[in-house]
Amino acid sequence: MTGRSASVVLPPSLRVWLGLIAALAALVVVVLGVLYAGHSEPGTVDRWIIQPTADSVRPPWRNVALATDFLGEPVGAATLVVATVTGCLLLRRRRAVVLVVAGVCLTVGTTTLLKPLVGRTIHGDDNLSYPSGHTAFLTALALVVALLASGRLGLGRTAGTSLVLAAALVAGAAMGWAQVALGAHYPTDVLGGWCTALAVIPATAWLVDRMAGWLVDRMADAGRRERR
Template sequence: MRRGRVKGASTAVVLPSAVRAGLGGIAGLAAVVVVVLGVLYAGDGRPGVVDVRVGAVVGEAVSSRRDVALGLDLLGEPVGAAVLVLVAVVGCLVLGWPRAAVFVGVGVGAAVVVARLLKFLVGRTIHGDNLSFPSGHTAFLTSFVLVVALLVVGRFGLGGAVGTLCVFTAALVAGVAMGWAQVVLGAHYPTDALGGWCTALAVVPVVAWGVDRVVGSGR
């Protein structure tokens, strides 16, 4: 019995067909948002109208909120990010799910790399010459949670609207949390955070599809 379960896990897809269409549509819309924001704020070093209004709502951070923001920010720093990814990869391998382990590493890594490349391409800055669009921290946490949510949905066989909603909600919570932290800490404009969130939403489903095609074809 145990061997059968492990074998099933090792060959299970990371992008269940039941949520593929829904996430594909979300990925397409997210890509459009990233392009529009990138063009709108290319080479700019000032907050836009949306940034000013959202920043006014968020307000200046008091000590208690700043501590929470710093804690979230650490998850997107190299050490914190590496620990999260390593734990997830090891967990997948322990469960006998090598394809999922590949997906964790490649999915999160691809989102971070794309976000980094977009920073140089768009050239938006904050606090002088610090490249800001899109937020890499937001892209990282969103992509990590999105990957984990996809694996959980696939593991429990949630499909259709329910599965898509669960994955999207998890990604939304992660994006809002890290985006809020980056705005509170003054590291990014709100639209930078939105760009980072959409970058993850656009990249991860594509990587999941690719992992299933490449890893699956080798079995």
């Protein structure tokens, strides 16, 4: 494995499959956004799932939901990002640092932009709900960590894709459950947030690798010209 291939944040063996998954996830986000645009009530899919009331989720599970929800709040999210960035710096993975920051910011930024466009609300007109930013954030961070682990461990296409999807599923399911249990989002809001992360992170990782490769090539060309 060359130095350049070892430093990539989107392992070559995963590019095709994750690209297809990202495209499908983006389609789901768009379709759900169109279906629930301007709605303020749970949809048919949401009604299939039990809708918790204010007192249906009680301690200790309510405490678990609140603790999970905190991970998506500004302080909790910042703590997770700083910890992840610190780990990348300790491993001397500068490209990974860029992916962590850019990937998380773009994912959360996408949900922030989509909410007023879709206009779906919960508990009043001021509470825009689609897609879930909390779910998107935790899923995005899990995807980034899984991508980096897959590359570092040298996993193949099947094992690497399985690891990435499993990490996304666990993180998305945990935060999604917390959001629905606390009444902050409809289940389809959670699905939209999960799919937003699945669409944004692989694309961001690909862009980070492309830009980093371009910069390396430019620096190499400049060095060759100086030696002439």
